[in-house]
Amino acid sequence: MTPLNPSSAASAAPSATPYGTLPPTFTPSVRKPLSLLRLREMHTQGEKITMLTAYDATFAAVADAAGVECILVGDSLGMVCQGLTSTVGVTLETMRHHTECVANGLRRSHGVSWLISDLPFGSYHESKELALRNAVVLMQAGAHMVKLEGGGWTTDTVHFLVERGIPVCAHLGLTPQTVHALGGYRVQGKTEVAAAALRREALDLQDAGAALLVLEMVPADLAGAITQELARCPTIGIGAGKDTSGQVLVLHDMLGMNLGKMPKFVRNFMEDAHSVRGAMEAYVHAVKDGSFPVNATHAW
Ligand code: KIV
Numbered sequence: 001m002t003p004l005n006p007s008s009a010a011s012a013a014p015s016a017t018p019y020g021t022l023p024p025t026f027t028p029s030v031r032k033p034l035s036l037l038r039l040r041e042m043h044t045q046g047e048k049i050t051m052l053t054a055y056d057a058t059f060a061a062v063a064d065a066a067g068v069e070c071i072l073v074g075d076s077l078g079m080v081c082q083g084l085t086s087t088v089g090v091t092l093e094t095m096r097h098h099t100e101c102v103a104n105g106l107r108r109s110h111g112v113s114w115l116i117s118d119l120p121f122g123s124y125h126e127s128k129e130l131a132l133r134n135a136v137v138l139m140q141a142g143a144h145m146v147k148l149e150g151g152g153w154t155t156d157t158v159h160f161l162v163e164r165g166i167p168v169c170a171h172l173g174l175t176p177q178t179v180h181a182l183g184g185y186r187v188q189g190k191t192e193v194a195a196a197a198l199r200r201e202a203l204d205l206q207d208a209g210a211a212l213l214v215l216e217m218v219p220a221d222l223a224g225a226i227t228q229e230l231a232r233c234p235t236i237g238i239g240a241g242k243d244t245s246g247q248v249l250v251l252h253d254m255l256g257m258n259l260g261k262m263p264k265f266v267r268n269f270m271e272d273a274h275s276v277r278g279a280m281e282a283y284v285h286a287v288k289d290g291s292f293p294v295n296a297t298h299a300w
Contacts, residue, residue, distance in 0.1 A: 034114035043234040049246025057105025064111035066280035075118040090120040103142020117143035121177040128160040149175035151201025155208045162209030170210040174217035189218040206233040215240040220299040239265030241299035247287045265298045
C-alpha cells in the first residue's frame, strides 16, 4: 500500500480557517442535544426554555456554546441584516440561505441547539400544500422546526405539517408579518374579546400539534393564563411577562446593538458582560432563574 503523502494527509485533516471563531476540531458538547422530547421534558419539569435569534454561523455557534436551547432564524433578519422596515419583504430564499448558515455553524461546532426557522410572509398563506413545500426547503437547509404566524386559519396548516413530520412553532399576539393589518407594532389581546380570541386560538394550535407557541407583546396576565391552559405546548414569550414557559429575544437587541429606541421588553445583557458569549450566558441564567423578564419593567 502506498503510504499517505504527509502533505495530502494534512490537507484532509480539519484545519483552522483564517476568519472567524468556529472551532477547527471536534469539540463534543457535554450538554444533552435538544429535541422535541427534551423540550417536552423541560416543560413538564417547569424548567424555563431559552431562545435567541441568530442569522449566521458564528453567532449561532456562540449562542449554542453559551447554553441557549433554541436558536431562531427569525425573519427579523429583514430588519437586522437587510435593513428593511418590516419582515414583509423577506423571501423564502433569504430564509433558506440564513438557515443553512446557522445550521453550518452548529454542525461545525458540534452544537446541540434546536434550530427553528421562520416561514416568511406569503410562503404559507396560499395553501397547506405550498406551506409544506416551503417548510421542506427550510428543513432541508437544516431547520428542526418551522415557525409560522397567526391563529384561526393557520390551524389546519399546522396540523397538515405536523402530520407530515414537520415540527411547528406557532406565533400569536403581535405577529410582525401582519403589522400593516394590525396598525403598527402594538400590544395585542388588551380587550376581553381579543384576549378570549387569543386563548381560543392558542388551544386550537395546541390541538393541531404545535409543539411551541411564541407569544409576542401580549399582557403578562393573559400570557400567564394561556401558559397555564396549554398543558402540552410550551409558550415562549417576548414582551409577554415572566410567566411563560420560556423567553426569546432578538440577538442584536439583547446585545445592545440598537441605535433607535430599545423596545420596553428588551434588556441589554451586554452592559454587564465582557463578551458576547458572556452576555448570552447571562441571558440564559436570568431566564432560568426567573430574574428576566421583570413584569413591572418589561411587560404590559
Ligand atoms: O422574527 C423573529 O425574530 C421573531 C421573534 C421576535 C420571535 O419572530
